[in-house]
Amino acid sequence: MRLENKVTIVTGGAQGLGKAFAEALLKKGAKIGVIEGTRLAVKYMSKEEGGKGGVVVNLGSTAGLEPVYSNPVYAGSKCGVVGYTRSMAANPSIHQVGIRFTCLCPSFTNTPMFKSDYLEDLKKGDPKDPVVQMMTKAGVNTVEDVAAAFLQLVETDNNNGCVMTVTKYTGIQYRHGKPLTNKL
Numbered sequence: 001m002r003l004e005n006k007v008t009i010v011t012g013g014a015q016g017l018g019k020a021f022a023e024a025l026l027k028k029g030a031k032i033g034v035i036e037g038t039r040l041a042v043k044y045m046s047k048e049e050g051g052k053g054g055v056v057v058n059l060g061s062t063a064g065l066e067p068v069y070s071n072p073v074y075a076g077s078k079c080g081v082v083g084y085t086r087s088m089a090a091n092p093s094i095h096q097v098g099i100r101f102t103c104l105c106p107s108f109t110n111t112p113m114f115k116s117d118y119l120e121d122l123k124k125g126d127p128k129d130p131v132v133q134m135m136t137k138a139g140v141n142t143v144e145d146v147a148a149a150f151l152q153l154v155e156t157d158n159n160n161g162c163v164m165t166v167t168k169y170t171g172i173q174y175r176h177g178k179p180l181t182n183k184l
């Protein structure tokens with residue numbers, strides 16, 4: 001998909017990853033709007049409802065794919081995002097709807113939320129703490145790392161139902177689905 005003059009919608013665009021995604025889209029010549037929720041996007045984009053089709057990128061986390069003992073509610077909510085996205089993608093009428101549903105699952109990323117909530121505590125923390133160990137193993141993404149992965153999800157066709165992880169030390173990987181046209 002070419003992004004020039006395409007209308008795009010970003011939630012949470014004031015800071016962190018949402019802001020980085022909005023900036024990446026603007027650099028590609030897209031127009032930005034802000035709206036809540038996959039269902040509203042479907043209402044306005046579905047070809048069955050007179051829309052032009054498009055792509056939805058929901059923001060999960062690797063915490064939705066791996067157990068996180070210290071934050072089970074957060075991890076459980078992210079499992080929900082992954083399952084919800086894959087279920088929307090499994091619509092047997094997806095070709096008539098004309099929308100791709102994808103899920104971006106970053107690992108630890110250096111945003112205001114991450115910095116304020118965790119980074120400082122973790123730096124001082126017990127090296128045996130499971131989250132400290134996970135972060136040491138995974139590294140910390142920059143928002144630019146994740147924005148580049150986000151653009152790849154948006155611009156790659158044939159990736160309906162794909163779940164992409166972005167981890168500093170291992171890069172971009174697909175956990176569910178694989179885009180037919182992705183050459184990386």
Ligand SMILES: NC(=O)C1=CN([C@@H]2O[C@H](COP(=O)(O)OP(=O)(O)OC[C@H]3O[C@@H](n4cnc5c(N)ncnc54)[C@H](O)[C@@H]3O)[C@@H](O)[C@H]2O)C=CC1
Pocket residue numbers: 011012013014015016017018036059060061062105106107108109110111112113114
């Ligand atoms: N920072 C990290 O390490 C990772 C973050 N994520 C996910 O990425 C997403 C964004 O996280 P960050 O950029 O780190 O957070 P952040 O806290 O730095 O930025 C989130 C932005 O979303 C806005 N926001 C919050 N609730 C909203 C709502 N209901 N409607 C619209 N805007 C809302 C906030 O005002 C804020 O501007 C979250 O879903 C988070 O779980 C996923 C993996 C890693």
Ligand SMILES: CCCCC/C=C\C=C\C(=O)C/C=C\C/C=C\CCCC(=O)O
Pocket residue numbers: 061062063066068071074106107108109113114117118131134138166167
């Ligand atoms: C650990 C919960 C932190 C809650 C809020 C702060 C930042 C959010 C970070 C994430 O969403 C990522 C969190 C945990 C990663 C879980 C597993 C990592 C697996 C290692 C890998 O990425 O390969």
